Amino acid sequence: MEKYEIVPVPTRILTHHDDICDAILEFGKDKIGPNDVVCAAESVVAITQGRAMRCEEFHPGFLAKTLSHLFPSKGSISSWYSMQALIDAEGGLRVLYAVICGFAAKCVGISGTFYRLAGEQARLIDDITGTMPPYDKHVVYGPANPTKVAEEITKACGCYGAAIADVNDLKRSAVLGVSKGVDADKVAEILIDNPFGNGSEKTPICIIKNYHRA
Template sequence: MSELELVPVRTRILTDKDNIVDILAQYVKDKIGPNDVITVAESVVAITQGRLTRPEDLDPCFLAKVLCRFIPQEGSMSSVAGMQAVMDMEGKYRVLFAMIAGIFGKLLGKSGVFYNMAGRQAALIDDVTGTMPPFDKCLVYGPANASEVAQSIKERLGCYGAAVADVNDLKRSLIVGTSDGLAAPELAKILINNPFGNASQQTPIVIIKNYAAAAAHAQA
């Protein structure tokens, strides 16, 4: 898809008082066309939905204090608060069973077993410092109804499609939800180098210009 262009869009700091679809209409309506795809960082969508909590509001259990030690330091569940937050959302025994299965999976040479079994929030939650101030003191859960959000964005703005993405600088690219007709694996590849900037850059929106034309050319 050589004709593709990734265009980050700067916004003000977004909060739970904002509607993400209204925000996109405000910031990108003059920058998009019918061939373009709008992608939004999942943490920002979650913040506008109010899906966040402070570590001091959690009550970590003994199991959370033990299991968090098995998560690599770069993982959001490596903190007691991050582990407890996921347990509160997905169930502590589900997380425990997933951890046991993950350990056996690694012994058999299989990676990703824990995250596949622990529930969606295990992969999506952002620990403190994972977002920009004033939310850098909060844990941010994954967004709710991400595909419905993406579909609403597409219908409101008249673009080719929209997606909610969870991408980081470690070459992890996950499409959390898409509007109708988009291929999540292809979008994940396009965003693999993390064009988003959720910290001081304040660019949680990325427009994939000419996506429809490039996709049609690739299929020809």
């Protein structure tokens, strides 16, 4: 695959008081060119949308407490609170159905069924251990309308395009939304080595330089 220069953009910790477009312009405007694609980490976009909730805002029920024990302890829905967040977002019956089907599928060697059936938030929710301070005591839902956000970033920054991405250090790269003209699969491959730094690095934004070559 063709190599692209990726420029991380350092920021301060972004919160629900921030607007993602304003933050990108504040910290990265002088780095963005007309042929570039601006990428934002999905958890930070969600936080700026006010989609982070403290654990005490959830009231885990019997279903959440039971189902959470069926998932690996390092998983994003292995706590009572994150499982209750999923149930609140997607519905208890849907989540229970997905667990049953997922277990049956695993018995015949098929993986990933639960996440395909349980709804979008099953893949996107970040548990309290998966988010940077001061949101390390929060459950963070996936961002709302990521494609719309990508279009807004493109318009605000005057760049070729934008993408909202969910990337980690385990070579898992998924693009949740892109602006018109941007290939989501291509961007996911470009970001596979995770150029984002949502912790002490404070680089939740990165720029793919000259994605659209003149």
